[in-house]
Amino acid sequence: MMLKHFLFSVLFAFTALTSMVQASSAPEPAVAVEEKVYESKTVVELLESFFQTTGINAMINTKDGVKGGHGEELTHFAQGWGRVIMFAIVFLLFYLAIAKGFEPLLLLPIAFGGLLANIPIANMTGPDGMLGIIYSMGIANQFFPLLIFMGVGAMTDFGPLLSNPKTALLGGAAQFGIFGSLVGAAALSQYTGMVDFTLKQCSAISIIGGADGPTSIFIASALAPELLGAIAVAAYSYMALVPVIQPPIMKALTTVEERRIVMKSTRKVNSLEKLIFPLIVVVMIALILPDAAPLMGAFALGNFAKESGVVDRLSNEMQNSLINIVTIFLGLGVGSKLAAEQFLIAETIGIMIIGLLAFAAGTAAGVIMAQLMNKFSKADPINPLIGAAGVSAVPMAARVASKVGSEARPGNILLMHAMGPNVAGVIGSAVAAGVLLSIFK
Amino acid sequence: MEINLVGESLKFMVLGMAIVLVFLLIMVEIMKLQAKIINKYFPEKAPKIVPASNNPPLTQTNTEEEAHHVAAIVAAVAEFRKQS
Structure with missing residues (x-):
């Protein structure tokens, strides 16, 4: 009550001041008040009714029957402390994005979206709110992730992959992160009872293991939109954590001799090969897995525009302005899913755990696949470290592989070799996404 | 009927x-095949490394001057x- 009185007095002082200012400029302030409320009220009544509309009141005096952005009834916790906790989480994300440089391009707008989504009363995530409009404009229908994919395609160089095609298999093996964590999510839900995921939700979560932000958002909004916020935050934070998560796993699975393997320098790739490659991918998708067509189609379009060399204006647009604009919208739209009632649930913790597991499993599978390939073909040995780059996370994972490699043998630059599995990982996770979508058709 | 989540997800994994x-x-x-075909029938014109003998002959004084510069x-x- 003390707080309430104090606030009243502060507000009173403030309004008294402003009304004095208004009185000097506008001679009849009473008229404006009458228009708004239609009946005469004392100043105290006005202040009291104003207090009813403040966020402080909405968060302190939580009520039954308050509706969230999607028409569902909010619990008292989601109206009060839930919002406070979400503010704290949002500030943590700001800290990670700004001070630690964790994928700031996405975490910053996502976190700000989360901040706006948790403003009481404003209802920004509702169908008429700014975040709600952005969400239904491009995330509910999976449009924005596709535009991002187009830009990523326009930035990707398939040269390293084309010069050493067999490294594509490493990118395939690393997709074990997706399917391994799918089993993990199912087991967590079936045996612990901590969370209760459906198969669709398990699949949406496991795609975090693809280490590919747009793919994760694409699948999550198709299969489990209610978990989108947590999945996107997990995917982007773990992608930022690749340099922390991967090296211990890579070192544990390889010997020093293996890490010191020097790979044959890559051959020069014919520009015609690069031009035809995106078309090959599209034809393969058309024949084998049309469910992955939206993702791979957008990706191949971007890449084709770049490699054609005659539409630099278009390809520059995709790589720069378009992807930047969409990133803003994508971040805010995903942020709208950080509302307390949707984020502060036991499932979020489950998603964080499974996401970490997925990254670790993908890294391990890529490394082990490289070792297997070395067993079977002795010519041109592969440094198993580049297998870890098979989880997409372009180009971070490739840089990590190169860094760990040069620690074992200074001057051994694996970056170009690691880019092969890295871009193959993007294709691999899009294929895995297509498989998951096709299962639930 | 209750679905066995783990069993089902193992099938998904396979x-x-x-x-x-x-x-x-x-x-x-396909990549290997196309590399073969393309490099056989449409080899990229290698960047022309002009043989030294084809260069316009330099005058004696020029080369001498250059040698001095070098x-x-x-x-x-x-x-x-x-010094450093």
Whole structure:
């Protein structure tokens, strides 16, 4: 009550001041008040009714029957402390994005979206709110992730992959992160009872293991939109954590001799090969897995525009302005899913755990696949470290592989070799996404 | 009927990994094939390394002058390295 009185007095002082200012400029302030409320009220009544509309009141005096952005009834916790906790989480994300440089391009707008989504009363995530409009404009229908994919395609160089095609298999093996964590999510839900995921939700979560932000958002909004916020935050934070998560796993699975393997320098790739490659991918998708067509189609379009060399204006647009604009919208739209009632649930913790597991499993599978390939073909040995780059996370994972490699043998630059599995990982996770979508058709 | 989540997800894993690996294997083979075809029939014109003999003959004085320049530069660099 003390707080309430104090606030009243502060507000009173403030309004008294402003009304004095208004009185000097506008001679009849009473008229404006009458228009708004239609009946005469004392100043105290006005202040009291104003207090009813403040966020402080909405968060302190939580009520039954308050509706969230999607028409569902909010619990008292989601109206009060839930919002406070979400503010704290949002500030943590700001800290990670700004001070630690964790994928700031996405975490910053996502976190700000989360901040706006948790403003009481404003209802920004509702169908008429700014975040709600952005969400239904491009995330509910999976449009924005596709535009991002187009830009990523326009930035990707398939040269390293084309010069050493067999490294594509490493990118395939690393997709074990997706399917391994799918089993993990199912087991967590079936045996612990901590969370209760459906198969669709398990699949949406496991795609975090693809280490590919747009793919994760694409699948999550198709299969489990209610978990989108947590999945996107997990995917982007773990992608930022690749340099922390991967090296211990890579070192544990390889010997020093293996890490010191020097790979044959890559051959020069014919520009015609690069031009035809995106078309090959599209034809393969058309024949084998049309469910992955939206993702791979957008990706191949971007890449084709770049490699054609005659539409630099278009390809520059995709790589720069378009992807930047969409990133803003994508971040805010995903942020709208950080509302307390949707984020502060036991499932979020489950998603964080499974996401970490997925990254670790993908890294391990890529490394082990490289070792297997070395067993079977002795010519041109592969440094198993580049297998870890098979989880997409372009180009971070490739840089990590190169860094760990040069620690074992200074001057051994694996970056170009690691880019092969890295871009193959993007294709691999899009294929895995297509498989998951096709299962639930 | 209650679905066995773990059993079901194991089946997904078998299907998913098989499709991903088969897809990429096919892609690898196609990449190898296209590399062969393209490099055989449409080889990229290698950047022309003009043989030295084709260069317009330099006059004797020019080369001598250049040799002097080179010598001067080498000496200067050596001197600089010694100093620093």
